[in-house]
Each structure stands twice: as structure tokens, then as C-alpha cells.
Amino acid sequence: MNIFKNCRRVKFSYIASMMTLAFMVAAPIFFVTGCQSTPTEFEDTRTINQLIIYLKKSGLTIDTLMRNVRYQAILADDGAVMVIEGANIEFYLYNMKVDYQANKLLKVKKQGYIMVLGNKVPAITNGHFVMLTYSENPNKVKTIRAFKKYKKQ
Numbered sequence: 467m468n469i470f471k472n473c474r475r476v477k478f479s480y481i482a483s484m485m486t487l488a489f490m491v492a493a494p495i496f497f498v499t500g501c502q503s504t505p506t507e508f509e510d511t512r513t514i515n516q517l518i519i520y521l522k523k524s525g526l527t528i529d530t531l532m533r534n535v536r537y538q539a540i541l542a543d544d545g546a547v548m549v550i551e552g553a554n555i556e557f558y559l560y561n562m563k564v565d566y567q568a569n570k571l572l573k574v575k576k577q578g579y580i581m582v583l584g585n586k587v588p589a590i591t592n593g594h595f596v597m598l599t600y601s602e603n604p605n606k607v608k609t610i611r612a613f614k615k616y617k618k619q
Contacts, residue, residue: 510562510593510594512559512593512594512595512616513544513559514533514544514545514546514557514559517546517557517559517595517616518531518546518548518557520612520616521548521550521612521613521616524612524615525608525612526550526551526605526608526609526612527550527551528548528549528550529549529550529551529552530548530549531546531547531548531549532546532547532548533546535547535556537558537559539582540558540570540580540582541560541566541567541570542558542559542560542567542570542596543558543559543560543561543564543567544558544559545557545558545559550603550605550609551603551604551605551609552603552604553599553600553602553603553604554599554602555597555598555599555600555603555609556597556598556599557595557596557597557598557613558595558596558598559594559595560594560595560596561594562594571591571594571596574589574591574596575591578590580596580598582598587599588600588601590610590613590614592613592614592616595613595616597609597610597613600613
């Protein structure tokens with residue numbers, strides 16, 4: 467009977483040492499890969515207010531600014547409507563850490579439009595921003611150029 471007791475101890479000891487070895491090998495891999503960070507468009511920290519300031523500095527004439535827009539209707543995190551050169555232009559910000567917003571933005575970026583009340587509305591993206599209703603602007607080219615030039619800090 468003593469022989470079997472020793473066998474059980476050896477078996478347990480062998481399994482425990484293999485589990486310890488597996489943990490010692492796997493743990494550093496998880497810690498190292500988990501700590502790595504690569505900059506992506508998902509790390510965009512720019513705000514709508516910063517975009518507004520940038521557009522003013524870029525030479526666009528902003529006649530009116532409306533911040534109380536219903537950005538939730540198009541699944542955005544924030545939004546603003548500006549009257550630039552006499553035409554309404556809408557700007558929306560998407561939070562890339564929220565799955566449904568990230569998916570919406572990626573879809574808009576891929577298709578070049580957003581569906582609003584069953585209508586295709588042309589859209590231009592820049593990081594996590596979307597610009598809508600720009601096509602009626604008399605200075606459309608200048609507005610698009612300024613929007614696209616706005617870079618991450």
C-alpha cells in the first residue's frame with residue numbers, strides 16, 4: 467500500500483509542476499502583449515470644440531454655430547451644425563470605444579454616405595469625425611480641404 471501512496475504523490479507533484487511551468491511560460495507572454503500599444507484611429511481624442519476652433523482658424527466664415535443637435539439620431543457621441551458661407555454643415559463625433567458607434571463610423575467611411583430617414587446623405591470622414599450636408603456650400607472645396615487637413619494632436 468505504501469507504494470501506491472507514493473505514486474499518487476508523484477503523479478500530483480508532476481501535474482502541479484507542469485501547471486506551474488505552463489503558468490511561468492504563459493504569464494509573461496500575456497503581460498508583454500497586453501502592455502503593447504500601437505497608435506490607431508481609435509485613439510483619437512479630438513473634440514467637436516477643437517474642430518470648431520480649427521475651422522475658424524483655417525479661414526472659413528462661420529456665421530452661426532448650433533451645439534444642441536440630435537446627434538443620437540445617427541448614433542454619434544457629439545455633434546454641431548455650423549452655417550459656413552451661408553450653408554448648414556453638420557459635424558459629428560463618434561466614440562470608437564463604443565462598438566455600435568465604431569461600426570457605424572467604419573460603415574460610413576467605407577460607403578461614403580450615411581442613411582438619414584431613408585435617404586443617402588454624402589459623408590466625409592476624418593478620424594472619428596463625420597461631415598454631412600456640405601454639398602450645398604458655395605465654398606465646398608475649401609470646406610472639405612479644411613476638414614480633411616484637421617489632424618490628430
